[in-house]
Amino acid sequence: MKxxxxxxxxxxxxxxxxxxxxxxxxxxxxxVESQIGPLHYFTxxxxxxxxxxxxxxxxxxxxxxxxxxxxxxxxxxxxxxxxEPQTKTYVSWxxxxxxxxxxxxQKQVSAWIALSNADATSGCMQMIPGSHKKGFFNHKTIKxxxxxxxxxxxxxxxxxxxxxxxxxxxxxxxxxxGLTLHASQPNNSNDRRIGLNFQYITTDMxxxxxxxxxxxxxxxxxxxxxxxxxxxxxxxxxxEGHKRLLERTEHYEKTIxxxxxxxx
Ligand SMILES: O=C(O)CCC(=O)C(=O)O
Numbered sequence: 001m002k003x004x005x006x007x008x009x010x011x012x013x014x015x016x017x018x019x020x021x022x023x024x025x026x027x028x029x030x031x032v033e034s035q036i037g038p039l040h041y042f043t044x045x046x047x048x049x050x051x052x053x054x055x056x057x058x059x060x061x062x063x064x065x066x067x068x069x070x071x072x073x074x075x076x077x078x079x080x081x082x083x084e085p086q087t088k089t090y091v092s093w094x095x096x097x098x099x100x101x102x103x104x105x106q107k108q109v110s111a112w113i114a115l116s117n118a119d120a121t122s123g124c125m126q127m128i129p130g131s132h133k134k135g136f137f138n139h140k141t142i143k144x145x146x147x148x149x150x151x152x153x154x155x156x157x158x159x160x161x162x163x164x165x166x167x168x169x170x171x172x173x174x175x176x177x178g179l180t181l182h183a184s185q186p187n188n189s190n191d192r193r194i195g196l197n198f199q200y201i202t203t204d205m206x207x208x209x210x211x212x213x214x215x216x217x218x219x220x221x222x223x224x225x226x227x228x229x230x231x232x233x234x235x236x237x238x239x240e241g242h243k244r245l246l247e248r249t250e251h252y253e254k255t256i257x258x259x260x261x262x263x264x
Pocket of ligand 1: 112124
């Protein structure tokens with residue numbers, strides 16, 4: 001697993017929990033959505049939903065993350081990326097580390113967990129193997145309301161023939177490095193495509209674009225304190241948690257807007 005990840009810049013699939021458990025989490029998500037509206041693309045959802053934090057700190061995930069980046073780990077983000085059935089929403093080819101404002105330590109991994117079926121029809125993730133070893137690619141900002149990415153950051157001239165699809169069943173996860181080129185196509189299925197995307201970084205990572213960014217130590221020790229501490233939800237939804245979610249989402253979007261995203 002580890003060797004495959006370091007060679008290719010991603011690993012998929014890894015089963016984390018059963019289909020039934022994934023259904024239970026999906027019901028919990030959709031129950032909250034029925035009260036406050038769609039939860040697509042909000043930041044740090046573990047500040048509002050305790051069960052999201054429980055998944056993020058699952059032993060299977062953290063053991064694998066520790067294998068990849070070492071024992072002192074911060075959880076930086078947890079975002080639902082939801083493509084509604086039969087919609088044009090897609091994710092353009094990009095590298096994550098080009099727009100978060102971090103320093104160049106590159107010790108970062110994303111874990112993408114399927115809460116519904118993610119396959120070629122519903123628009124699963126696609127990766128370019130080995131692209132994480134080629135440094136930062138030039139990104140263009142392309143305005144397109146169908147693109148999930150808020151800045152529309154896009155790497156052009158990708159050799160699509162090299163792309164590897166990462167289909168996942170509910171309860172399975174894929175993992176990718178912050179410099180791995182990845183994308184996903186529209187959801188042509190009749191069900192929602194629901195991904196829960198976690199970002200993990202090492203405790204020595206620095207945020208260069210904000211003094212007010214936050215994260216939470218989920219394994220080992222944080223002797224650096226480069227990030228404020230996120231407040232973790234105590235329940236599965238409450239008003240205080242909702243306020244935290246909105247505040248942190250606004251902060252994250254501001255940080256991304258102010259970043260140059262490597263437009264050379
Ligand atoms: O959910 C998707 O289709 C894309 C997610 C993504 O870009 C990411 O996990 O970095």
